[in-house]
Amino acid sequence: MNLQKAMTGMSSPKTDEITALDLSGCTARGCLGRQSSRRPCRPKPNRPKPARVHRALCRLQQAVSEIPREARREVLEGMPPTARQALLAFMERQMCQALERAQPAKPAKPAQLAQPTQPAGQNRQAEARRGHRGHSASQTHQMPKTKKRKTRLVGVSHKKGGWTAKLCLSPYLYVSSRCFDNPHRAGMMLKVLCRARDLASMIGIGIASSSGSSTQPLKQALVAACHEAGLELNDLAPSFNACVDATGIVGCSVSSRSSTCLDEAVHHRSLLLSGRAAGWSHFREAWLSVLQATVQRRTSRAWGRARMKPLRKQNAEEMVDKARRSFELRHEERTLAACRKRLAKAVRAVEVLCSETRKRPLRMLSS
DNA sequence: GTTCTGTCCGTGATGCCGCC
DNA sequence: GGCGGCATCACGGACAGAAC
Structure with missing residues (x-):
């Protein structure tokens, strides 16, 4: 429950119900039982390595954390159950490990434990790129090879x-x-x-x-x-x-x-x-x-x-600030779309790995 | 090494304004 | 309504850095 709150940053009862249902459903589906009826101990040759699984789940966790707080719940609700369960199990495992490490010193708050994967900023790519561009010499005085919409004298x-x-x-x-x-x-x-x-x-x-x-x-x-x-x-x-x-x-x-x-x-x-x-x-x-x-x-x-x-000062300020506000709105939309795209990719990767680990997926993914 | 993404740069098209 | 030309937008190639 705390994990879910840490992920979404919300304490909605509805979200908690969803988590509870999914977690209970996970054990009720009998993955472990089905597995025991087959080969008990020998791992499959093409079984994904734990490191690969760990990376995929880290990526998924980061993708979720990049989604703005207010949209996270919707995102989690829309996530396929397999991926969501795997992520929750992974985070639970992380939390336990962190608690174990923190035990001798002082107990850490669960909400803080979910923070380490939070990126410094969603736009850090764009920010990093900004200001690094120089003017290419080839760009000056050259007619770009654009398609002319009308064949008129350029x-x-x-x-x-x-x-x-x-x-x-x-x-x-x-x-x-x-x-x-x-x-x-x-x-x-x-x-x-x-x-x-x-x-x-x-x-x-x-x-x-x-x-x-x-x-x-x-x-x-x-x-x-x-x-x-x-x-x-x-x-x-x-x-x-x-x-x-x-x-x-x-x-x-x-x-x-x-x-x-x-x-x-x-x-x-x-x-x-x-x-x-x-x-x-x-x-x-x-x-x-x-x-x-x-x-x-x-x-x-x-x-x-x-x-x-x-323009008078007031009119100029109105014009400039309006342009900036409009840009910020568009920018937020673009950022959210990019986050969602990364998330979808991470979810797909986890789903593929889950399907590859036919035996005891949750136990493996959380290890 | 390839693909993706965002920015830079250049061009064309068109809206808009108010006098005549 | 025609006019002159500024303001603004759309479009697209080139480019660079990040991500994979």
């Missing part, structure tokens, strides 16, 4: 008002042209942007290598690319925008405000990236400051969202 998009060219100038940093009335003109601008990107990479400029204070060479590359095409920078009217993938923090990408000033976009990118590296609270501050920032805009007759004003 980088040119059709808007209600015309056609624009958009290009990733450097990791996290995007540049868009102004709107043009035909796709050919936008395509030409796209070539100019590509050329600027190439010029920048040729002389080793890159946002990755340039801090916020040294964007001048990149600007020069843009001007040079325009001149090569017989254009002025004003013809292109580039607008810069930094986008940071924050799926690990808020479950989506976060964009800076679009600005005609490269320095502003780079500054926002830098804020968001350093915030992301430092964790949620820092990222939140960075995001808030980006949302509230005033940036330089194109001088066009565009209105509405194209002229969106900086």
Whole structure:
């Protein structure tokens, strides 16, 4: 009974009844009697080794302990009786051993005995992975081999008002042209942007290598690319925008405000990236400051969202916190699903071993 | 060594805003 | 309703580390 409580962390009478039924059913099914009618002592050659059984049960115990406390009862109820009995017998055995060890010193509480297998945290894999990723050189300036949904000129998009060219100038940093009335003109601008990107990479400029204070060479590359095409920078009217993938923090990408000033976009990118590296609270501050920032805009007759004003602090906080809450909910769901998957696997493994140990399964599994 | 999982990065598409 | 263009989302390949 205490074992069950230790496993579920609950003291529901219903759970206790279930445990009692299963434990009594286990002996009433007569596994031992059936076994005695066959070969009494000689073990089967393909019988699982105790170490293997022990590992499988340890895994199952850990999988159960990873399930959030409130969902454990449901999980235990849904577990096949064979696996559940084996687990209970295993834990009972563990408890006895622990009690024996603790006897000379002082008696330990049963609830504490179930704790050692509790992992440090359910998300430790994800946490461990976080922060270990560097930027691969191969990822920069390469066109991904994605399936294009429409066979249109890559980088040119059709808007209600015309056609624009958009290009990733450097990791996290995007540049868009102004709107043009035909796709050919936008395509030409796209070539100019590509050329600027190439010029920048040729002389080793890159946002990755340039801090916020040294964007001048990149600007020069843009001007040079325009001149090569017989254009002025004003013809292109580039607008810069930094986008940071924050799926690990808020479950989506976060964009800076679009600005005609490269320095502003780079500054926002830098804020968001350093915030992301430092964790949620820092990222939140960075995001808030980006949302509230005033940036330089194109001088066009565009209105509405194209002229969106900086958010007020309260609105920005609402937006940021809403995104985080939504992410946390989704994250919890994903974590629970992963726990359940691991549990199902562990249960299957124990069931297989139980079926292999046709003789006295409980006694063997608990030894 | 292979598979799984989560993150990074790049691209395309579309919603939305308010003046004209 | 048309317009200009920013904001946001969806999608998918590449990648790295963990798990098996």
